Amino acid sequence: MSDILVSEQSAPGAGSGRPAGRLLEVEDLRVEFRTRDGVAKVINGVTYHVDAGETLAVLGESGSGKSVTAQTIMGILDTPPGFVTGGQVRFHGKDMLKMSGEERRRIRGEGIAMIFQDSLSALNPVFTVGFQVAEQFRIRRGLSRSDAKKRAIEMLDQVKIPNAKGRYSNYPHQFSGGMRQRAMIAMSLALDPEVLIADEPTTALDVTVQAQIMDLLGELQRERQMGMILITHDLGVVADVADRIAVMYAGRIVEEADVYELYGKPGHPYTLGLLNSIPRMDEKGQELRTIKGLPPNLMNIPPGCPFNPRCPMAQPVCREKVPPLLQIGASRASACHFAEELVSRD
Amino acid sequence: MGRYLLRRLLQLVPVFIGTTFMIYWLVWSVPGDPFAGKCGERRCPDTYIAFMTEKYQLDQPVWVQYATYMKNLLQGDFGTKFSGQSINDIILTSYPNTLKLALVALGIEAVIGLGAGVLTGLRRNGFLDNLVLISTLFLIALPIFVIGFVTQWLFGVKWGIVTPTVSSEMRFSELILPGFVLGSVSMAYIARVARTSIAENRRGDYVRTAIAKGLPMRRVVGVHLLRNSLIPVVTLLGTDLGALMGGAIVTEGIFGINGIGRQVYRAILTKESATVVSIVVVLVLVYLLMNLLVDLLYAALDPRIRYE
Numbered sequence: 001m002s003d004i005l006v007s008e009q010s011a012p013g014a015g016s017g018r019p020a021g022r023l024l025e026v027e028d029l030r031v032e033f034r035t036r037d038g039v040a041k042v043i044n045g046v047t048y049h050v051d052a053g054e055t056l057a058v059l060g061e062s063g064s065g066k067s068v069t070a071q072t073i074m075g076i077l078d079t080p081p082g083f084v085t086g087g088q089v090r091f092h093g094k095d096m097l098k099m100s101g102e103e104r105r106r107i108r109g110e111g112i113a114m115i116f117q118d119s120l121s122a123l124n125p126v127f128t129v130g131f132q133v134a135e136q137f138r139i140r141r142g143l144s145r146s147d148a149k150k151r152a153i154e155m156l157d158q159v160k161i162p163n164a165k166g167r168y169s170n171y172p173h174q175f176s177g178g179m180r181q182r183a184m185i186a187m188s189l190a191l192d193p194e195v196l197i198a199d200e201p202t203t204a205l206d207v208t209v210q211a212q213i214m215d216l217l218g219e220l221q222r223e224r225q226m227g228m229i230l231i232t233h234d235l236g237v238v239a240d241v242a243d244r245i246a247v248m249y250a251g252r253i254v255e256e257a258d259v260y261e262l263y264g265k266p267g268h269p270y271t272l273g274l275l276n277s278i279p280r281m282d283e284k285g286q287e288l289r290t291i292k293g294l295p296p297n298l299m300n301i302p303p304g305c306p307f308n309p310r311c312p313m314a315q316p317v318c319r320e321k322v323p324p325l326l327q328i329g330a331s332r333a334s335a336c337h338f339a340e341e342l343v344s345r346d
Numbered sequence: 347m348g349r350y351l352l353r354r355l356l357q358l359v360p361v362f363i364g365t366t367f368m369i370y371w372l373v374w375s376v377p378g379d380p381f382a383g384k385c386g387e388r389r390c391p392d393t394y395i396a397f398m399t400e401k402y403q404l405d406q407p408v409w410v411q412y413a414t415y416m417k418n419l420l421q422g423d424f425g426t427k428f429s430g431q432s433i434n435d436i437i438l439t440s441y442p443n444t445l446k447l448a449l450v451a452l453g454i455e456a457v458i459g460l461g462a463g464v465l466t467g468l469r470r471n472g473f474l475d476n477l478v479l480i481s482t483l484f485l486i487a488l489p490i491f492v493i494g495f496v497t498q499w500l501f502g503v504k505w506g507i508v509t510p511t512v513s514s515e516m517r518f519s520e521l522i523l524p525g526f527v528l529g530s531v532s533m534a535y536i537a538r539v540a541r542t543s544i545a546e547n548r549r550g551d552y553v554r555t556a557i558a559k560g561l562p563m564r565r566v567v568g569v570h571l572l573r574n575s576l577i578p579v580v581t582l583l584g585t586d587l588g589a590l591m592g593g594a595i596v597t598e599g600i601f602g603i604n605g606i607g608r609q610v611y612r613a614i615l616t617k618e619s620a621t622v623v624s625i626v627v628v629l630v631l632v633y634l635l636m637n638l639l640v641d642l643l644y645a646a647l648d649p650r651i652r653y654e
Contacts, residue, residue: 074558076554076557076558078549105560105561105562105563106560107560108557108558108559108560109558109559109560109561110560113558113559114558116551116554116555116558118551121550121551121552122551122552122554122555123552123555124552124555124556124570124573124574125552125574125648125649125650126573126574126647126648126649126650127570127573128649135559135561136559139561139562139565140559140560140561171649171650173649173650187559188558188559191560
């Protein structure tokens with residue numbers, strides 16, 4: 001096992017001299033949306049990373065900035081209104097935010113690929129599913145039409161679409177939701193990317209299909225030793241596939257930890273609130289526990305810890321000082337003034 | 347698709363019969379003596395009138411006349427003018443001219459209209475965008491005869507860039523200006539519709555996907571974005587195609603083109619009922635076929651539309 005790790009790190013193309021061989025790193029990223037009503041600070045210093053072969057789950061409510069971070073990594077942020085105001089996004093140690101448009105384009109699909117939430121609107125309705133997969137081989141790899149078709153059918157087969165050959169010439173609307181998402185996965189994995197960003201890949205699907213898609217994603221990720229960023233608001237989805245979890249709130253990472261540590265002992269009151277809000281069988285008949293209040297207005301984030309108005313543990317210090325994301329223990333970090341106390345509880 | 351096509355073609359039959367009958371009936375019901383003034387200063391001799399009445403079955407009920415007309419029509423005979431000239435000849439000499447003009451106009455509409463629409467849709471609120479919005483407003487607001495006479499005078503007379511009228515040879519270079527005039531209004535509409543459509547779809551999820559796939563921008567726009575944005579434009583072009591093929595009375599008049607529009611105008615003025623009916627029947631047929639073509643084009647552009 002250790003042999004494999006060593007050989008991977010010294011693999012050619014991995015580069016040398018970069019810290020600990022990080023594949024993709026986001027550092028202190030800041031993004032704001034300049035709208036007619038004012039400036040919304042959507043991302044306020046996000047830092048996370050993902051290595052080859054590991055899955056990072058980014059967890060948070062709608063509007064916490066998890067998708068915007070992903071769009072910034074991909075370079076598909078709508079500008080305007082979105083503007084990157086600070087930070088770095090490093091791929092193999094190179095800051096992508098400083099690259100030319102053409103350099104970034106080449107990374108898309110080949111270095112970092114992305115799958116989207118709603119596969120019906122994310123696939124082009126007027127082209128066949130096969131065409132959209134084969135397009136990657138034709139345009140990006142310069143394969144002939146027939147070779148590209150062959151490869152595309154192989155890809156559709158790999159994501160377990162039954163009768164891939166026959167379904168090649170179907171249009172997206174002729175696919176079921178689950179099959180469409182599989183096709184989307186086939187398309188994004190066509191160029192064998194090193195990092196896959198999955199932006200709520202199962203949100204639009206039935207619960208049974210959700211599990212199948214997550215299994216497929218997990219399997220492909222292990223097979224190809226990809227780094228995967230799984231964006232979700234579904235705590236259930238995360239537990240099975242993620243290695244590490246980053247919890248986002250109001251455009252910040254509030255906690256990052258190993259999946260077992262985080263579920264076992266949350267180091268931030270927000271994470272605790274999220275975990276408590278999962279419905280439990282042994283509490284049948286009782287009212288569901290929720291986190292009181294609403295996420296802050298991003299045009300007017302309260303001073304101090306952004307979570308303080310909703311936090312059951314809030315103290316005067318929370319209204320004055322923004323807690324930095326600090327290491328607690330070997331492999332976890334939390335942005336709470338009382339993180340140590342939370343973690344050391346029984 | 348084959349069955350759909352067959353059904354649509356069969357549907358054309360009652361529509362064709364209904365419209366042509368109405369036209370026949372209306373045109374021959376126009377009050378006035380069709381033979382007035384046909385024989386110079388004098389009144390036409392009774393033998394002539396009797397002969398023509400017999401020939402055109404004017405003493406018979408309308409439906410008998412219509413049945414005879416349709417019988418001849420199905421054999422490819424559009425009838426004869428009162429002067430004895432074959433209407434087939436009139437259509438055959440003038441329709442190609444109309445067709446040429448229509449194709450030039452359509453080409454100009456599609457290229458300039460769509461081009462302007464795509465460019466401004468991608469980059470809204472810029473200089474070009476405002477220029478296109480204002481100039482299209484002008485074209486839409488001005489009556490076509492004003493555009494026709496003004497451009498004819500400017501380009502043909504004052505600056506002498508083109509000949510002011512079109513010769514009987516119908517050279518392509520001569521047709522550019524009339525084609526532009528004929529297509530100007532639709533061109534303006536197409537530019538505006540394409541602009542809105544492109545701007546709307548530009549934010550579409552599938553465009554974002556295409557960018558995320560790392561496709562070059564010209565492919566994202568030229569293939570993924572354009573194909574979706576073309577659907578409303580084709581609607582416009584399609585309805586316009588029928589209208590263009592129906593001849594352009596004003597434009598053909600201004601530039602002296604011997605087209606079908608001029609022929610029908612002249613025939614109406616001189617009460618050449620047989621000619622009017624035959625030309626209009628051709629135009630109805632063309633219009634119906636163009637409509638069918640557009641519907642088929644829809645299905646080709648948007649696979650979600652399927653005709654079963």
